[in-house]
Amino acid sequence: MTLSIAHLGPPGTYAEQAAVFYANWLKQTTGVEATLCPYPSIAQSLQAIAEGQTKLAVVPVENSIEGSVTMTMDTLWLLDSLRIQLALVLPITHTLISCATSLESIKTVYSHPQALAQCQGWLGRFLPTVQLIPSNSTTEALQLLKPDITSAAIASMRAAELYNLPILATAINDHPENCTRFWVVSQAQTENSHHTSSTNTTHTSLAFSLPANLPGALVKPLQIFAQLGINLSRIESRPTKRSLGEYLFFIDLEADANTLKMQSALAELSSYTEILKIFGSYNILPIAT
Amino acid sequence: MTLSIAHLGPPGTYAEQAAVFYANWLKQTTGVEATLCPYPSIAQSLQAIAEGQTKLAVVPVENSIEGSVTMTMDTLWLLDSLRIQLALVLPITHTLISCATSLESIKTVYSHPQALAQCQGWLGRFLPTVQLIPSNSTTEALQLLKPDITSAAIASMRAAELYNLPILATAINDHPENCTRFWVVSQAQTENSHHTSSTNTTHTSLAFSLPANLPGALVKPLQIFAQLGINLSRIESRPTKRSLGEYLFFIDLEADANTLKMQSALAELSSYTEILKIFGSYNILPIAT
Numbered sequence: 001m002t003l004s005i006a007h008l009g010p011p012g013t014y015a016e017q018a019a020v021f022y023a024n025w026l027k028q029t030t031g032v033e034a035t036l037c038p039y040p041s042i043a044q045s046l047q048a049i050a051e052g053q054t055k056l057a058v059v060p061v062e063n064s065i066e067g068s069v070t071m072t073m074d075t076l077w078l079l080d081s082l083r084i085q086l087a088l089v090l091p092i093t094h095t096l097i098s099c100a101t102s103l104e105s106i107k108t109v110y111s112h113p114q115a116l117a118q119c120q121g122w123l124g125r126f127l128p129t130v131q132l133i134p135s136n137s138t139t140e141a142l143q144l145l146k147p148d149i150t151s152a153a154i155a156s157m158r159a160a161e162l163y164n165l166p167i168l169a170t171a172i173n174d175h176p177e178n179c180t181r182f183w184v185v186s187q188a189q190t191e192n193s194h195h196t197s198s199t200n201t202t203h204t205s206l207a208f209s210l211p212a213n214l215p216g217a218l219v220k221p222l223q224i225f226a227q228l229g230i231n232l233s234r235i236e237s238r239p240t241k242r243s244l245g246e247y248l249f250f251i252d253l254e255a256d257a258n259t260l261k262m263q264s265a266l267a268e269l270s271s272y273t274e275i276l277k278i279f280g281s282y283n284i285l286p287i288a289t
Numbered sequence: 290m291t292l293s294i295a296h297l298g299p300p301g302t303y304a305e306q307a308a309v310f311y312a313n314w315l316k317q318t319t320g321v322e323a324t325l326c327p328y329p330s331i332a333q334s335l336q337a338i339a340e341g342q343t344k345l346a347v348v349p350v351e352n353s354i355e356g357s358v359t360m361t362m363d364t365l366w367l368l369d370s371l372r373i374q375l376a377l378v379l380p381i382t383h384t385l386i387s388c389a390t391s392l393e394s395i396k397t398v399y400s401h402p403q404a405l406a407q408c409q410g411w412l413g414r415f416l417p418t419v420q421l422i423p424s425n426s427t428t429e430a431l432q433l434l435k436p437d438i439t440s441a442a443i444a445s446m447r448a449a450e451l452y453n454l455p456i457l458a459t460a461i462n463d464h465p466e467n468c469t470r471f472w473v474v475s476q477a478q479t480e481n482s483h484h485t486s487s488t489n490t491t492h493t494s495l496a497f498s499l500p501a502n503l504p505g506a507l508v509k510p511l512q513i514f515a516q517l518g519i520n521l522s523r524i525e526s527r528p529t530k531r532s533l534g535e536y537l538f539f540i541d542l543e544a545d546a547n548t549l550k551m552q553s554a555l556a557e558l559s560s561y562t563e564i565l566k567i568f569g570s571y572n573i574l575p576i577a578t
Contacts, residue, residue: 064533067526070356071406089533113402113423117360134402134423177532218524219508219515226508233534235507237356237524243466244353244378245522 002033006048006057009038012139012159015045018090018182019058021287040136042071049187050079056186063092063180065173066114068236072183073250076279077207077238084205084280086184090287093178094119096169097142097160098152103168106130110141111154119154121174139163183282201281203233204257206266207250208273209240218249220272224265230255257281291322295337295346298327301428301448304334307379307471308347310576329425331360338476339368345475352381352469354462355403357525361472362539365568366496366527373494373569375473379576382467383408385458386431386449387441392457395419399430400443408443410463428452472571490570492522493546495555496539497562498529506561507538513557519544546570 005023008015016036023034037054039045045057060069076082094115100106103126109116113134116123123130130152135141138155142163145153152168160167183205210217225232234252255262257278270276294312297304305325312323326343328334334346349358365371383404389395392415398405402423405412412419419441424430427444431452434442441457449456472494499506514521523541544551546567559565 062528062533064528065530067359067528132425134425136421136423175530179533181533218521219511222508222511232507234536235524235526239351239353239356241354241464241466244351244468244470247523 002035003056004037004054005034006037006039006045006054008042008045008059008137009040010137010139011036011038012142012155012162013137014090014092014156014180015042015058015060015182016139017156017158018060018088018180018287021090022058022086022088022184025285042069043075046072046075046079046082046185049185050081052187056085056184058088058182058184061087061181061183062234063114063118063178065118065175065178068250070238073207073236073238076185077248077277080277081188082185082279083188084183084282085186086282087203087284088182088184088287089179089284090182091179091289092118092173093157093171093289094154094173095157095160095167096152096172097145097155097165098149098168099147099166100149100152100168103127105149106152107150108133109152109154110135110144112136112138112141115141115154118173118175118178122172126169181284201256201283202254203284204253204255204262204281205251205279206253206277207248207279208269208276209246209248210272211274217272221249221251221269224268224272225253228261228265230261230265291324292345293326293343294323295326295328295334295343297331297334297348297426298329299426299428300325300327301431301444301451302327302426303379303381303445303469304331304347304349304471305428306445306447307349307377307469307576310379311347311375311377311473314574331358332364335361335364335368335371335474338474339370341476345374345473347377347471347473350376350470350472351523352403352407352467354407354464354467357539359527362496362525362527365474366537366566369566370477371474371568372477373472373571374475375571376492376573377471377473377576378468378573379471380468380578381407381462382446382460382578383443383462384446384449384456385441385461386434386444386454387438387457388436388455389438389441389457392416394438395441396439397422398441398443399424399433401425401427401430404430404443407462407464407467411461415458470573490545490572491543492573493542493544493551493570494540494568495542495566496537496568497558497565498537499561500563509561510538510540510558513554513561514542517550517554519550519554 007019048054110133141153231254236250237247240246296308337343399422430442520543525539526536529535
């Protein structure tokens with residue numbers, strides 16, 4: 001049996017790195033072989049599962065410096081049929097890739113906007129006058145990179161090795177504690193036999209809208225969990241896209257949705273919400289690099 | 290007396306459109322003349338005030354479709370000395386600009402990633418196979434645009450007129466209710482004599498971190514405002530950039546910070562927070578286009 005896993009491509013992105021780790025881990029723990037399927041966007045990676053093209057997708061959720069990946073949250077809310085199976089935490093180390101032999105000759109740096117933002121302090125210090133050119137992914141930046149001494153790209157060390165390109169500087173991210181959390185997502189009806197038992201996970205993610213546009217009404221839903229001693233590890237708001245000032249709320253809780261306490265909290269929560277979507281319960285697996 | 294106003298440039302961006310509106314409004318209501326100063330990034334627009342290069346800056350805060358502008362929030366938190374004077378709400382209408390006479394010949398579309406995202410439904414329907422190329426601003430996309438029938442850019446109608454470029458399709462954004470909120474920001478010590486009296490504004494914005502990493506502790510701060518009947522019109526979390534799972538909270542309240550009720554709420558709030566920064570009280574001015 002072979003499992004197909006969608007991820008943001010082309011090969012060499014951090015999403016692919018997380019997917020490769022997951023595929024190896026799956027093989028070691030269950031013997032199941034997986035093939036990776038690169039897609040041009042995060043939305044298309046998730047749609048691939050919804051449309052049955054792949055069994056799973058590995059998508060970025062949140063970076064410790066740049067915050068939430070809004071495309072993942074918005075797509076998960078739109079596509080009803082998906083379920084989170086596992087979270088992965090990948091340490092991020094950005095590398096400056098260039099045919100130049102010193103920084104002086106570099107005039108242009110290509111990378112994904114999030115990677116450029118995560119290195120802005122380093123760039124301001126060592127390359128203050130270069131032009132920064134955004135790309136759709138860190139790997140695409142390598143495709144834009146010219147084989148001369150005036151251009152450079154920011155991507156992972158794995159990408160430099162994969163495409164056989166020279167590394168000019170490593171660990172150029174401003175915050176050494178930089179890491180990105182990914183979710184492994186499947187269709188809702190898929191049995192989660194690979195790695196989650198039914199009441200033994202540490203986290204649950206959900207999102208809801210509130211009936212009237214009364215943001216003060218957010219206190220009630222949060223109180224339910226606080227009173228039951230269920231810790232909230234993250235809260236994010238996203239626009240409903242109906243009008244400015246109307247929001248959806250995305251919440252991560254430190255509990256399994258199948259426990260009695262959470263069942264009662266979720267039942268109470270649904271009495272305050274307009275639409276409530278539970279994305280699943282899962283464990284977190286750190287990726288050693 | 291001439292006031293200088295920093296904004297994301299070059300001329301033709303939506304930030305410039307908001308700054309032009311504000312400059313005209315200021316002239317009409319106070320007689321004060323303003324000059325606009327374009328900067329290459331939002332962070333640099335705000336730093337311009339902090340460093341005394343300009344008196345004011347007009348920066349985007351939030352779009353009704355794409356959500357918060359994280360660069361504005363992160364920079365405001367870092368630069369202690371800034372104060373919000375006024376909010377502006379600009380309706381956004383995206384325009385497809387191209388020398389092509391029909392959609393069939395277009396192979397490439399340039400724009401800022403937020404504008405591309407806001408037109409993704411239209412692009413999927415009418416230009417499903419084109420390559421989307423991100424740029425640093427909608428105006429920069431016009432500079433990348435080639436004078437042939439294979440390329441197009443997404444920007445405002447004002448930008449098309451400013452640079453004398455042909456419009457191929459108008460109102461191509463997926464949501465007609467698309468609008469962006471901007472803040473007019475000054476240095477903290479500037480008297481806000483132009484447009485705010487001391488206790489007559491409708492909104493207050495602030496941000497805080499919590500002492501321990503106990504996100505359940507967010508309930509208390511929200512309860513203070515709920516119990517006093519002060520409506521919360523927005524809540525956003527941003528990473529502290531220390532480690533994954535630690536957040537700052539940005540809150541907009543529907544009240545003036547100088548009222549007795551708010552003074553008491555803010556005093557109580559400060560007993561729960563680690564760092565509390567109050568960005569100012571202000572009114573909201575809709576921009577008619």
